[in-house]
Amino acid sequence: MDHDKERQEISVIGRLLSLEALLVIMGVLSLVSGILAGDTLRLFLGILILAVLALYIILRRRRRRLNVLMVQPRKKDESHDA
Numbered sequence: 001m002d003h004d005k006e007r008q009e010i011s012v013i014g015r016l017l018s019l020e021a022l023l024v025i026m027g028v029l030s031l032v033s034g035i036l037a038g039d040t041l042r043l044f045l046g047i048l049i050l051a052v053l054a055l056y057i058i059l060r061r062r063r064r065r066l067n068v069l070m071v072q073p074r075k076k077d078e079s080h081d082a
Contacts, residue, residue: 023053 031046033039 020053020057023049027053 027046027049029046030042030049034041034043034046
């Protein structure tokens with residue numbers, strides 16, 4: 001049963017990573033096509049997609065760091081109780 005749960009977690013992580021990669025590719029292609037065609041809308045959309053993705057990655061890292069900091073004191077408290 002634990003093996004199935006582990007497999008589900010891996011597939012969810014794989015989907016998220018592939019979604020991020022797809023967004024990066026889409027943002028870069030939109031940016032490049034906007035520059036080459038001189039289309040300001042495509043240029044703006046490329047910049048917007050990449051900026052939002054960068055903000056998402058920064059916030060996710062910060063949230064992960066805060067979660068690690070919150071979990072570490074709990075582990076120390078549990079080891080003192082034993």
